[in-house]
Amino acid sequence: MTTPVKRDKPWLMRTYSGHSSAKASNELYRTNLSKGQTGLSVAFDLPTQTGYDADHPLARGEVGKVGVPIGNISDMAALFDQIPLGQMNTSMTINAPAAWLLALYVAVAERQGATPAQLQGTTQNDILKEYLSRGTYIFPPQPSVRLITDIIAYTVKHIPKWNPTNICSYHLQEAGATPTQELAYALSTAIAILDAVRDSGQIGAEGFEQVVGRISFFVNAGIRFIEETCKMRAFGEMWDQLAAQRYGAQNEEMRRFRYGVQVNSLGLTEAQPENNVQRIVLEMLGVALSKNARARALQLPAWNEALGLPRPWDQQWALRMQQVLAFETDLLEYGDIFDGSPVIAAKVKSLVDGATAEMARVQEQGGMVPAIESGYVKRQLVTSHTARMRAIERGDLKIVGLNCYRETEVSPLTGGVDSGIMKVDPRAEREQIERLNAFRAQRNTTEVKAALANLAETARSGANIMPASILCAHAGVTTGEWSQTLRDIFGEYRAPTGIDIPANDDSRSARAVAIRTQVIQTGEELGRPLRLLIGKPGLDGHSNGAEQIAVKGRDVGFEIVYEGIRLTPEQIAKAALEEGVHLIGLSVLSGSHVEMVEDVFNYLEQAGLKNLPVVIGGIIPESDAVLLKARGIAAVYTPKDIDMNGIMVDILNLIRKHHDLPPVAAI
Amino acid sequence: MTRLALPDPAALALAVSARDRLALAQALNLLDDRRPAARQCAATFLDALPAEKQASGGHLIGITGPPGAGKSSLTATLIQVWRRRGLKVAILAVDPSSPISGGALLGDRLRMHASGADREVFIRSLACRGEFGGLSAEVWPMSLAMLAAFDIVLVETVGVGQKEIDVSKMTDTTCFVAQPASGDSIQFLKAGIMEIPHVIVVNKEDIGMAARKTLSELKTTLGRRTDSDGWQAPALSASAALGSGIEALADALDRHRHWLLERGQFTVRRHRCQAEWLVKHLREEFGRHGINRLGGEQVLFAELAHAPRRSPIAAYEELRARILPNP
Numbered sequence A: 001m002t003t004p005v006k007r008d009k010p011w012l013m014r015t016y017s018g019h020s021s022a023k024a025s026n027e028l029y030r031t032n033l034s035k036g037q038t039g040l041s042v043a044f045d046l047p048t049q050t051g052y053d054a055d056h057p058l059a060r061g062e063v064g065k066v067g068v069p070i071g072n073i074s075d076m077a078a079l080f081d082q083i084p085l086g087q088m089n090t091s092m093t094i095n096a097p098a099a100w101l102l103a104l105y106v107a108v109a110e111r112q113g114a115t116p117a118q119l120q121g122t123t124q125n126d127i128l129k130e131y132l133s134r135g136t137y138i139f140p141p142q143p144s145v146r147l148i149t150d151i152i153a154y155t156v157k158h159i160p161k162w163n164p165t166n167i168c169s170y171h172l173q174e175a176g177a178t179p180t181q182e183l184a185y186a187l188s189t190a191i192a193i194l195d196a197v198r199d200s201g202q203i204g205a206e207g208f209e210q211v212v213g214r215i216s217f218f219v220n221a222g223i224r225f226i227e228e229t230c231k232m233r234a235f236g237e238m239w240d241q242l243a244a245q246r247y248g249a250q251n252e253e254m255r256r257f258r259y260g261v262q263v264n265s266l267g268l269t270e271a272q273p274e275n276n277v278q279r280i281v282l283e284m285l286g287v288a289l290s291k292n293a294r295a296r297a298l299q300l301p302a303w304n305e306a307l308g309l310p311r312p313w314d315q316q317w318a319l320r321m322q323q324v325l326a327f328e329t330d331l332l333e334y335g336d337i338f339d340g341s342p343v344i345a346a347k348v349k350s351l352v353d354g355a356t357a358e359m360a361r362v363q364e365q366g367g368m369v370p371a372i373e374s375g376y377v378k379r380q381l382v383t384s385h386t387a388r389m390r391a392i393e394r395g396d397l398k399i400v401g402l403n404c405y406r407e408t409e410v411s412p413l414t415g416g417v418d419s420g421i422m423k424v425d426p427r428a429e430r431e432q433i434e435r436l437n438a439f440r441a442q443r444n445t446t447e448v449k450a451a452l453a454n455l456a457e458t459a460r461s462g463a464n465i466m467p468a469s470i471l472c473a474h475a476g477v478t479t480g481e482w483s484q485t486l487r488d489i490f491g492e493y494r495a496p497t498g499i500d501i502p503a504n505d506d507s508r509s510a511r512a513v514a515i516r517t518q519v520i521q522t523g524e525e526l527g528r529p530l531r532l533l534i535g536k537p538g539l540d541g542h543s544n545g546a547e548q549i550a551v552k553g554r555d556v557g558f559e560i561v562y563e564g565i566r567l568t569p570e571q572i573a574k575a576a577l578e579e580g581v582h583l584i585g586l587s588v589l590s591g592s593h594v595e596m597v598e599d600v601f602n603y604l605e606q607a608g609l610k611n612l613p614v615v616i617g618g619i620i621p622e623s624d625a626v627l628l629k630a631r632g633i634a635a636v637y638t639p640k641d642i643d644m645n646g647i648m649v650d651i652l653n654l655i656r657k658h659h660d661l662p663p664v665a666a667i
Numbered sequence B: 001m002t003r004l005a006l007p008d009p010a011a012l013a014l015a016v017s018a019r020d021r022l023a024l025a026q027a028l029n030l031l032d033d034r035r036p037a038a039r040q041c042a043a044t045f046l047d048a049l050p051a052e053k054q055a056s057g058g059h060l061i062g063i064t065g066p067p068g069a070g071k072s073s074l075t076a077t078l079i080q081v082w083r084r085r086g087l088k089v090a091i092l093a094v095d096p097s098s099p100i101s102g103g104a105l106l107g108d109r110l111r112m113h114a115s116g117a118d119r120e121v122f123i124r125s126l127a128c129r130g131e132f133g134g135l136s137a138e139v140w141p142m143s144l145a146m147l148a149a150f151d152i153v154l155v156e157t158v159g160v161g162q163k164e165i166d167v168s169k170m171t172d173t174t175c176f177v178a179q180p181a182s183g184d185s186i187q188f189l190k191a192g193i194m195e196i197p198h199v200i201v202v203n204k205e206d207i208g209m210a211a212r213k214t215l216s217e218l219k220t221t222l223g224r225r226t227d228s229d230g231w232q233a234p235a236l237s238a239s240a241a242l243g244s245g246i247e248a249l250a251d252a253l254d255r256h257r258h259w260l261l262e263r264g265q266f267t268v269r270r271h272r273c274q275a276e277w278l279v280k281h282l283r284e285e286f287g288r289h290g291i292n293r294l295g296g297e298q299v300l301f302a303e304l305a306h307a308p309r310r311s312p313i314a315a316y317e318e319l320r321a322r323i324l325p326n327p
C-alpha cells in the first residue's frame, strides 16, 4: 500500500421499509441508519397510498401491513422523530396522494425548525405508471397529471433540492416489460409530464431548464446484467437528446440522466430462495459497473422476497451486499470500463433504435396519456409478460431451482419459528384506528373544515394544490379527508386491464388444445360454457398473476370475467351471482388474504352462493394455506406453481367435482 | 346423466317477478343452457312470466356502435341517472369471443363498475359465440327475463354497419354511439347500409373540435329522415368522462318509448322483435331454404304478427318442427 487511490463517492444506500406504525418504523429507520444506510426510503401501507383512513371499510386487513400507515401530521412527526429532516435524504414511494404526503413532510420539517429549501429527497409521484403496473392510482389521468405538475412547479420554486417526480420504469419491468419497453414508456411518460408542466404556464421559459434538471428516474435492473448496463447507457443518451432537443436544455448538468434503482424482484423465486442472493448481486452489477451510467441511489430486495415481507436481518443482508461492492471491491477506483467497447455500443444502439420506434408509436396515438387510456400500453405489457410466463412454463427461459435443477437439500433459512419472514403484529390495525380517533378528537374541527374548503376551492380553480395541502397538514386534516375531497371533485378511475390481447402461439400447443377440448366438453355436459370470475379483493394492486390466469383461462376456452384490481368482497360476490360463474379465482399478494377470504365467503353466503368453488393464488404462506383450506378454499396457488396449464386442469376438475362429474384424465 | 338439477320453472318465474336476484341469475343460466331438457324448462319458465310485462312493461334499450366509442362508459353514467330517477336497471353486455379458443374475456363490466354494490343494478355479460352476428342468440330470451324484474334493460353490443346493428330489431329503442373523428357511421348511414337508430349520440365531447364536427356531419346526414315508423332520430352530444349530456340522452331514450306508447306501437314493436328473433334464428339454423319452407320471409312475418303470443323458445321449437322433415 502506497498512496491511497482516489475513489468515487458511493451511491446512496437505502432500504425500502416501513410497517405496523409510525413509531415502529421510526425505530427501524434509526437502526438502519446506524448500520450505515445513507438515506431513507419509506414504504407506505396501501390505505395511505390509495387515500383512505385506517378505519375506512376498504382498509380492512391492510393497515400497517406492507408499509407504514400515515394518517395525519402526528403520524408523520412520529415517523421522523429524532431524525433531522434538514439533513436527511428521504425517498417516499407515494403517488396519487404524493402532494399530501409531501405537504405533511414539509409541515413536520417546519415544526422541527427546518426550512423547505433545506429539504432533500424524492416523491415518486409518477401516477401514469400506476395505471400500467403499480395500481395505486385514484383519480383519472388528467387530474393526476395536474397533481404531478403542481408538485413539480411548487418544489422547483420552494424546495429546490427536492426530486419532485421519479419517473418509473422499475414497475414496468415488474409487470413484464422488455428493456425496450421500459425505455420507451418511461421516456414517453417524461414527455407527457414535462409537456404538461410547460403547458401549465406555472414555470416560465427561462426556468424550464431547471425543471428538466429536477426530473429523476427509478429504473429496474434484471438478471441479464450486460443488457441492463446497456439499457442504462441508452437511457442516458436518449434523455440527454430529449432534454436538449424537445426542451432546449443547454446546460449539460441539467440533461444528466439521474436515476435510482431497485433491482428486479419479479425473477426472485419462492423455490430455493437462497438463490435470490446471487441474483440480487448480479443485478446490482448491471447498474454499478458502468461509471457513466451508474445509479445515484440503490435499494435491494431481500433473499426472501417471494416468501413474504423481509425481517430486519434480511434487509441488513441486502444492505451489506451494497457495502461489500462499494467498499471492498475496486469498482469505485476506475473510470468507465465500457467506453469504447463496440459490443456495448452496438447493443446500446439497438436498444435506442427499438425504443425510439416504440416512442413514435406512442406519439402517433397522441402521447402517453391517450395510449394508456386506450389500453394500448397495458396490452403491450401483458403481451410481454405472457410471453415470459410461457417461456418459463416451457423451460426455454431457465430459472434455476424453479424450472431446472430443482433437487434440493432442506433449507436451514426457511426453518425458524417465523418461517423466515416478517409477520406484522395483528394489533397494528386496531391500534392505528385508536390513534386516529384520538387525533380526531383533539383537533380543531372548524380549522379542519376551513382547510378542506380551501383545498376544494383550489382543486376546482386549478391553482397549485401544494399550499392548500400544507395548510391542511397543519390544520390536522387526515389522509382520507384530503383524498375524499379530491375524489369528489376529480372523480375516480378504473384503468384498462390489458388482458384483451390476441392468443399466444402456445394456445395452439397440443396440451392447450387438449385442455380446451375438455373445457368445451365439460361446458356441454353442464349445459353452457364454463365461466370463471377472477377477482382481486381489497387494495392489493398486484395484477400480474390475475392477468396471466385470465389470459390463460381464455386461451383454454373458459369465459373470463375480470374487472381489474381493487374490488370489495361484496362486489366480487355480486359479480359472481350476476355473471353465473362456475368458479371464483381470487388473487391476493398483499398479505390480506385471510381477511379477504373471510369477507368474500360471507358475502357469497348472503347471496345464496355458499357452495360455489373458490380458489386463491398469491403470496400465501404455507400455514395460512392450511387455514384457508379449512375455511373452504378449494385450492391455493403460490409463485412456485408455474405450470399454468396444470392450474387450468385443476380448475376444470374442481368444477367437475362440484357437479359430481369424474375428473378428466391427466392432460 | 343430468347433473344440474333443473329449477321448477313456475316457481322460478314467480321469484324472478318478485325481483329475487339469485332467481334471475339462475334463470339467465337456464336460458343459456343448451341441453334439451333445459330448453324445455326454459320455455315453460318464459311462458310463466307475467305476460303484460313482456308485452308492454319496462324499456328495452339497445346501445351499439364501433369498438371503443364509449358504450360501456356511457352506460355507466346512464345507470347513475336512471338510479337517481328511481329506476332499476339490468344490463346485458355482449362481448366477442376469441375465434381461436372459443374462450372469452368479458370486459364491459369493468367500465360499468361505478354501480359498485348497488343491488338494483344487475349486469350479465355474454360472449357472442360466433353464430349470431354481433348478437348472441340468448339476448332476446334473457331480455324478457330481465324485463320481468327491472324497469330498464339495456343491451350493449359492438357494431357498426348492417349485420351488427341487428340489436335494433330486438329492442324498443336503439341508441347508436358514434366515435368522434370516425366517418364510418356517417358513411354507413348515408349509403343506407345501416338502419337508422332511434337516438344517435356522439360521445367524448370533452375532446372538443372532432366531436363537434362529427355531430354536425351526422345532423346533416340525417336531415329530416325518419325511420319506417315515422320517428325522427335526434343526434346528441355527450361525454361519459365529464358526465355531460347524459340526462338529455336518458330523456331522448324515454321520449322514444313514449312516442311508441302514444301511437300504440309499443306492443306491436315487442311482437315484431320476437318475430325478428325467430326468423333470424331460423335463418341461422336452416338458411333461406328453411324460411322458404315456411312460405318465405314475408308470409312468415305476417303469420307471426298474428300468432298468439308464446315464449320465444316454444315458438321456435314449433317452427322448427314444421321445417324439419317428419320422422
Ligand code: B12
Pocket: A043, A044, A045, A046, A066, A067, A093, A132, A133, A134, A135, A136, A170, A171, A174, A175, A265, A266, A267, A268, A269, A304, A305, A306, A307, A308, A309, A310, A534, A539, A540, A541, A542, A543, A544, A545, A546, A548, A549, A584, A585, A586, A587, A588, A589, A590, A591, A592, A615, A616, A617, A618, A619, A637, A638, A639, A640, A641, A642, A643, A644, A647
Ligand atoms: C411484481 C411485484 C410487484 C409489482 C406488481 C406489478 C403488477 N401489476 O402486478 C410492483 C412493482 C408494482 C409491486 C408493488 C408493490 N409490491 Co410487490 N411484488 C412483486 C413480486 C416481485 C412478484 C409478483 C408477481 O407479479 N409475480 C408473477 C405472477 C405471475 O406470479 P403470482 O402473482 O405469484 O401468480 C402465480 C401464482 O401465485 C398463482 N396465482 C396468483 N394469483 C392467482 C389467482 C388464481 C385464480 C389462480 C388459480 C392462481 C393464481 O398463479 C400464478 C402463476 O404461477 C412479489 C414478490 C415475488 N417474487 O413474488 C412482490 C410482493 C408481492 N410485493 C409486495 C409489496 C409489499 C408491494 C408493495 C405493496 C410495496 C409498497 N409498500 O408499496 C407495492 C404496492 C403494490 C400494490 N398496489 O398493491 C410484497 C407483499 C408482501 C406480503 N404479502 O406480505 C411481495 C411479496 C414482496 C416482498 N417480499 O415484500 N410489486
Ligand SMILES: Nc1nc2c(ncn2[C@@H]2O[C@H](COP(=O)(O)OP(=O)(O)OP(=O)(O)O)[C@@H](O)[C@H]2O)c(=O)[nH]1
Pocket: A373, A374, A375, B066, B067, B068, B069, B070, B071, B072, B073, B074, B108, B111, B158, B203, B204, B205, B206, B207, B238, B239, B240, B241, B242
Ligand atoms: N375522452 C373521453 N374518453 C372516453 C369517454 N367515454 C369513454 N372514453 C374512453 O374510451 C375508451 C373506451 O370506452 P368504453 O366505454 O370501454 O367503450 P366501448 O364502446 O364500450 O368499448 P367496447 O365495448 O370495447 O367496444 C376508454 O378508454 C374510455 O376511458 C369520454 O366521454 N371522453
Ligand SMILES: [Mg+2]
Pocket: B071, B072, B073, B107, B108, B156
Ligand atoms: Mg364496452
